[in-house]
Every structure is written in structure tokens, then in C-alpha cells.
Amino acid sequence: MAGIRDIEAVVFDVLGTLVDEPGGLRAGIRDALPASGGESVDDLLALWQRHVETEQQSIARGDRAYADTGVVDGEAARRVAARAGISDPAAIARLATAGQRLSPWHDSVAALERLARRFPVLGLSNASRTALLRLNAHAGLRWHQVLSAEAVSAYKPAPEVYRLAIDAAGCPPGRVLMVAAHAWDLRGARASGMRTAYVRRPVGDPPTDADVFDGRFNGLDDLVTALTAG
Template sequence: MPETHDIEAVVFDVLGTLVDEASGLRAAIRDAVPASDDASVDELLALWQQHVELEQQRIGEGHRAYANTEIIDAEAAGRVADHAGLADPATLARLATAGRRLPPWGDSVAGLERLAQRFPVLGLSHASHTALLHLNAHAGLRWHQALSAEAALAYKPAPEVYQLAIDTAGCPPERVLMVAAHAWDLRGAQATGMRTAYVQRPAGDPPASSDAFDWRFDGLDELVTALTAS
């Protein structure tokens, strides 16, 4: 486990780690299709998430040219609309931008503010430049800098995405801490030499027994306290 003085910059995943992506998308689907019951909304949410995951995977495997999250989310919204019989263009257009309006977890805003008094703090997100701008404003996330994977024309865990954060931090990767609620994301960061901290979230991807991350925390408050203790 690294000492606090070994860390010069802290990088956060955003979707799922600092904002509750599933709840935000679920609320947007319910607004678009108000007659749907809980089971139907969950089915439509799964349809959306499966599309996004598949398309990002296809891009990562070279089976599709890079498309940013604005494009992929619009495709996912279209699939939801087709499945639910949604035809109103204005409603569909609003649904397509649901990724701009995701709620923060209860400890995210205050945790970032506390941490930013001690370290340079960066966001590193799959969200496109435009979506990330609106999402930060909506959720109240304040960064020293927010980086979109769109700049690398790739999605995590592609190493060039993590390199964006390392280059921006301007220090060796072993002095940059990647924080995420997704073990797959931390494995990608670890492969580039970054330090890693897992933060538990209800919809995250928990570590496997074989994972050796530098830190594991139950929430953001715990992480901030550990990093700012000395």
C-alpha cells in the first residue's frame, strides 16, 4: 500500500463511481415512458446498458470505428424507444441526452471538495466532452480538470485513455492514483503503472480475489480521510 506522500495526483472514474448512472438512466426512461411499471423500466434500462457495453466493446476490439457516448447513447435511446413504442421526437431527443443528467452519490461532491484541497484532482470519463461538461454542471462535480476518453478516441481499459491522465498530471504513473468502483477499470489503470483504489458502490464491479489494488474503501469519505490523514 503506497504512502500518502507517494501520491501527487488523484484521478476519478465518473460514471458509476461519482454519479449514480443506473438511477439517472432509470429516471429518464420512466419520464419518457411514464406508463411503464418497475419491471418494464428495468428491462428497458438493461436494453440500454447492453447496447452501450456491446458497442464500446466492439470499438475496443476494432470492429467499429470510434463513436463518442453522445452517438452511442442516442442509439441506445432509439432501441428503448422502439421497444417501448415511443414516437415523440422531443421525448426521444431528451432521452438520448440522459447521460448529461445523472445524480451524484451522496458523498461525491463533498469528497471531491475535501480532496482537492490537498491534491490535484482529475476526472477521467467515457462521457464525451460535451456530455461531461453538462454532467459536471448537473451533478455539481468540481475538478481541477475533467478529461474525456474522446480525446484518445478510445474507451477504457485501452491504455491510451489512462495515459491522458498520466500526461496531464505530469508525474510518473506510480505517483498517480486511479479511483473507481469498477475492478476492470482499475486493472486497466494498474497495467499502465498507476496506483489504484477501489471504492464500493451499489452498481460497481467488485474486485476478484486475485486483484491486488493498493486500497479498497467502502465509500469516498473513507478514501479521502486516508489520503489526507497525514
């Protein structure tokens, strides 16, 4: 797509875009459940996700002081444990770090490698620094630089998070491409002046007809081809 070829750096959302966050959390919950547990794994996952979303929104409104994802995930894990009857402290502690053991989508690792030959490639995530370190190692993600929203004590779509990537890229925001599977994330990036590309995933937040992004792709192979053609 010609409209995104004049960029100088590519920035990727991580959770959901490059790794299967719901699938990894679901696996962590399933592993922690007692053999006799009657709770549905999907119901417990929904409980986890609601807690994370509610707390991040509370932080964004200023109703709660910033807490990184390690803290919020720990709270979510304890809620899930209480609902499911998980009492083993070691199992609860391991469950709290399930977000650090997420599998990459089938095209993520190769796409990063291909793009890195042509562009500076950055990750930009709400995940904490520690979570990103562990997650990158587990999933085999390779970056020129990865940035955590923890650096500015905020969560996307706060504008200061996108500014982290723009400043790191060292070029005008219109030359920086934000790639995500979440339309809400891309709206935040676009409001900060960045170029935007939506990549479809089995999970995520699809764009509406009203969204104006610079590209929409069925997978990362299509994105990489568009960026490197010519």
C-alpha cells in the first residue's frame, strides 16, 4: 500500500497484536485450576480481563494511583483464585505471571525479523518492563527497542505513551507507523500524529467504518510486503 511507504520507523503493539494474550491467560488459568474445579475457564478469563480493564480505566481517570501490570495482574490472579477455589500460594503466584508466558502468533517472529532489515522496529506496550523482558524471551520477539508505558506511569491510549515511541524514533510522528490489532490503540496513535496500520487477529478490537487508518491487513505478511515492496 503506497500510503505507508514513506515511513522511517515501525512501532508494534505487543499484547494481542504479536502474542495471543487471551490464549496464554486461558492456559495459565487452566493449569492452576484444581482437578475438581467447576468454574469455566472462559468465565474466569472474563473475570481477569474485566478487572484489568476496570483498574486501567480507574488509573486513566485519576481515581487510582498508577500501578504497573505486575500489580494489576496479581490482583486479577487473586480474584480468579478466590472464585475458583485455588488456595496454593505457589499456584497463585505462578498464575499472576501468566501474562509473561504468551505465545506469538504464527507470523510475528518472522515479520519482525524481515522488517528489522529495513526499518528501526520498536515495541510499545502497556505491559511493565519486567513483564516485557520475560514475554519477549518466552515468545522469541526481537526488537531494536521495546518501550513500556510504565516509563510514563500511564496506559495507552494516553498520549504520553505514544510520545515515548515518537521520541525514540527521532523523526516526525507522521513518519512513524503504529501497528496494532486494536482500533482503540490506533485511534490514540493517530491522535498523536502517527501513521496507523490495523492487523486482523482472532482477538482484538476491529475498526469501525468510521475509522480512518493508513492501512488494514489480514496478517503481518501482507503488512511487511506493503512496507518493503519496491
